[in-house]
Amino acid sequence: YLITEVYPNVTLPTKEEILVEAKRLVQNKTQFKGKSLKFLGKGRRDRINTNKYRLVEDHIDIFNHITLNGTRFMVPSIAQKNGGGRVFDSLNLLPTWIRALLKINGKRIVEADYTCLHPNIANSLYGDNDEHISHEEVASTLGLTKIQVKKQHLSFFNQPINQINHSILLKYYKENHSSLLENVITEKKANGYKSVTKKMFTSEVDLMTDVIEQLSENGIVVVYVFDALYSTEEDFPIVEYVMNQKAREH
Secondary structure: OHHHHHHHHEEOOOHHHHHHHHHHHHHHOOEEOOEEEEOOOOOOHHHOOOOOEEEHHHHHHHHHHHOOOOOOOOOOEEOOOOOOOOEEOOOOOOOHHHHOOOEEOOEEEEEEEOOOHHHHHHHHHHOOOOOOOOHHHHHHHHOOOHHHHHHHHOOHHHOOHHHHOOOOOHHHHHHHOHHHHHHHHHHHHHHOOHHHHHHHHHHHHHHHHHHHHHHHHOOOOOEEEOOEEEEEOOOHHHHHHHHHHHHHHO
8 A cells, every 4th residue: 555655656657768777778888786787779689698787678578567657556466475574566667767757756766775684684583693784794704705695695595405405505504693594494395495585585575564654654755676665865764764663673
């Protein structure tokens, strides 16, 4: 309900705005998760190196599909089976660079997201201490880059046990959070490897619901994107404060 309340305040970008931004990003060789944007144009799709590039045309097709060509929002759906209640809608399914073009009450938006949220949720559920886990600390301990660790953290707790046992993060958790690691593996053995993911998503949704409810009471409109929120720049300090406050409580 709180998510759908946002829609009247949100303006979708026009096709012209999307194309202008796409050209800027392509020219600047801006990367998203290690890949740059590229126009297919009249080229052949089978000649595009998909390990290096994401096609602008594909992202525009996604935009057109989930917003009915920029005219309306899809009905939100709730992931029940393994999604822990995460809500999926037009706004959080948009490609990141197109989402950044949204406006709230006519104003450009900025992102507030949690750093290393899921490892710390896992620690709160399965660990035996409240020590904060950070990408930087893990990277320093293992001699890896922050980007390498961040990428591995996206899947580490969600993987089957055999994949966890071959992860480059295994050594860190064995030596620094052994109870957390043992309890996660015990849970996966008892209830299937996806059970941990579901519990973590449920905790994430509880946290974000609490945050959004508090912000709504303060009259602040935000766009929900799983473990991140988008707001106007002027509302950002309050959004950041409430997100941090609620994370500490949870």
